[in-house]
Amino acid sequence: MSFQLPPLTATRVFEAVARHLSFTKAARELGMTQAAVSYQIKLLEERVGAQLFLRHPRHIELTEVGQRLAPAITDAFAIIGEAYSAARSGAEGVLCVSTILTFASNWLARRLGAFQMAYPSLAVRLDTSSRLIDFAREDVDIAIRSGGGKWPGTETHKLFSADFTPMLSPALAASIGGVHKPADLLRLPIMDPGDIWWKEWFKLAGVDAGELASRTASSMGAQMYEASAAIAGHGVAILTRELFQAELADGRLIQPFDLVGDDGHSYWLVYPTSRRNVPKIKAFREWLLAEVETSRKENTEARRAAEVARASG
Amino acid sequence: MSFQLPPLTATRVFEAVARHLSFTKAARELGMTQAAVSYQIKLLEERVGAQLFLRHPRHIELTEVGQRLAPAITDAFAIIGEAYSAARSGAEGVLCVSTILTFASNWLARRLGAFQMAYPSLAVRLDTSSRLIDFAREDVDIAIRSGGGKWPGTETHKLFSADFTPMLSPALAASIGGVHKPADLLRLPIMDPGDIWWKEWFKLAGVDAGELASRTASSMGAQMYEASAAIAGHGVAILTRELFQAELADGRLIQPFDLVGDDGHSYWLVYPTSRRNVPKIKAFREWLLAEVETSRKENTEARRAAEVARASG
DNA sequence: CATAGCTATAAGCTGTCTTTATGAGTCATG
DNA sequence: CATGACTCATAAAGACAGCTTATAGCTATG
Secondary structure, three states: OOOOOOOHHHHHHHHHHHHHOOHHHHHHHHOOOHHHHHHHHHHHHHHHOOOOEEEOOOOEEEOHHHHHHHHHHHHHHHHHHHHHHHHHHHHHOEEEEEOOHHHHHHHHHHHHHHHHHHOOOOEEEEEOOOOOOOOOOOOOOEEEEEEOOOOOOEEEEEEEEOOEEEEEOHHHHHHOOOOOOHHHHHHOOEOOOOOHHHHHHHHHHOOOOOOOOOOOOOOHHHHHHHHHHHHOOOOEEEEOHHHHHHHHHOOOOEOOOOOOEOOOOEEEEEEEHHHOOOHHHHHHHHHHHHHHHHHHHHHHHHHHHHHHHHHHO | OOOOOOOHHHHHHHHHHHHHOOHHHHHHHHOOOHHHHHHHHHHHHHHHOOOOEEEOOOOEEEOHHHHHHHHHHHHHHHHHHHHHHHHHHHHHOEEEEEEOHHHHHHHHHHHHHHHHHHOOOOEEEEEOOOOOOOOOOOOOOEEEEEEOOOOOOEEEEEEEEOOEEEEEOHHHHHHOOOOOOHHHHHHOOEOOOOOHHHHHHHHHHOOOOOOOOOOOOOOHHHHHHHHHHHHOOOOEEEEOHHHHHHHHHOOOOEOOOOOOEOOOOEEEEEEEHHHOOOHHHHHHHHHHHHHHHHHHHHHHHHHHHHHHHHHHO
16 A cells, blocks of 8 residues: 655645645644745645645635545544544553552552542553563553662652561460560571571571571562461561551561661662653652652551550550 | 644554564565664654553564554555545546637647547546636646747647738639739738738738738737638638648638748647646647647648649649 | 735755664574 | 574664745735
């Protein structure tokens, strides 16, 4: 099809002129000068090989050829215009968030309702893949990742530190008469003992935990599984506080020590720099950052209260 | 409508890429490099605010937004393409010729049948206006004009000289015992005596025709009316030979003298330079020029024969 | 008549788009 | 595995389309 269409710029100009039947008005609509319009029409007429307008002193008129052409061209541009706005608004209605499983289940799920209340026209599609997602390859608008916070071509906002501290069920702690010092933990089953976080934390605690094998990375993304086991009393897990705020608050888990490790990694909100101004992305970003801020304050509050309680109790 | 459509160049590129699902192939189709395609797509994606293609290692894929967009865009371009070719071929089917009345009736009409036999798909619309036509203002493809042969922006081909010589009916000549020398004409009614052609011709003949008033221009275009009167025997007309070949041949008119005036004006085929390659114009031009050539040869032949007949008779 | 309103044209500049050249990633293959 | 073939991305530089400015010409209108 369409072997060498006439220049589209000129076609666009023709469409406007045909509607207005005036070079001057068309120029105004298109935001260019009358001379430019004249130039384009002349160009198109030479290309088509036929006069498109008859020039009369104070007005112009479509030639037969022009009359045949104009309605179709106008239609075509209308279709293009509609297609773009439909595509845009269609896409505007669905926000696809790729997130780490634990973050989704232990942090986002609880709060997402509020976002949907605030933006009823926006449907959120959660994609909980553990892979690092690549915006160039997947149909994703925004993502939550953990890591160092530097990815090329992306805008990032820190949500909270991926810190880590041991947690366990009150019952398990009671089974050995309470956990009083870090070394006590070694008397209990350690969930995922190969996680580098354990090694780091024990080092921080000044405890020799040489027997623990250690991998180079942490299994952050899968904290949820270890957490479930810990809640069931099967062992001690090393978890990120922010993600288990609820469990700590209602006592399903306890955090025996204030000592918290931090290897500099964090949870980040990430999206392509080029899309920073897309409304739905902006909306989600602003909501999420505000939500993080609120949560941070609440937790600070809660910890202070807990501390006071411990001190006085 | 269409407040700032995304750039059409990019849209065009998008259309091709969406069809091929390949930047490289689209580039080939569009006659540009793969880099240019990549650039345009990136541009469009930023403009739309959404990824349009997912980049996989050896192939690409439309995103949701892209899928919504592609069919409409393809349709739109198909419409544009069809519109252009329809307009062109529609216009190709009708050739509008603007011609001087005398030329149409006394020269073209007789020969036009042959053209229509040769190009059965081309309808010819004759527009016999006496005005000088302006291609910018009238829906005319090609014209026959008389004059000096220089009009700006047009291509011209000389058809034949607008020469002039007296002609009259045999009966009228016989009424004064035959016309033997130029001065004899003055004893007969002169059709349109103010025509400058008369003055010129008598001057050429060495006859003092001082009593004839003279305008500055000739009434070339209206020769037919004078000719009709001359055929009816009402007087002597000064006419262009080429246009009355038939009348001279069948004896309705006679040309008493070989003496022919020529003020340098001619009949011309004229069309806008910019349209010189339009097929229907090319076809008509070539046919007409060939026809003129044939006619010229025939006339030369006929005159020679007449001369021989006179000499020997 | 003179003015206002329209299009045409010429010349020059600007910015878009294109090319060239290169890189980087992935799949097939011996 | 290592290599080659094929993909898209990117950077830099160049070309040229298309825009603007400025001016002229035309004609209906008051």
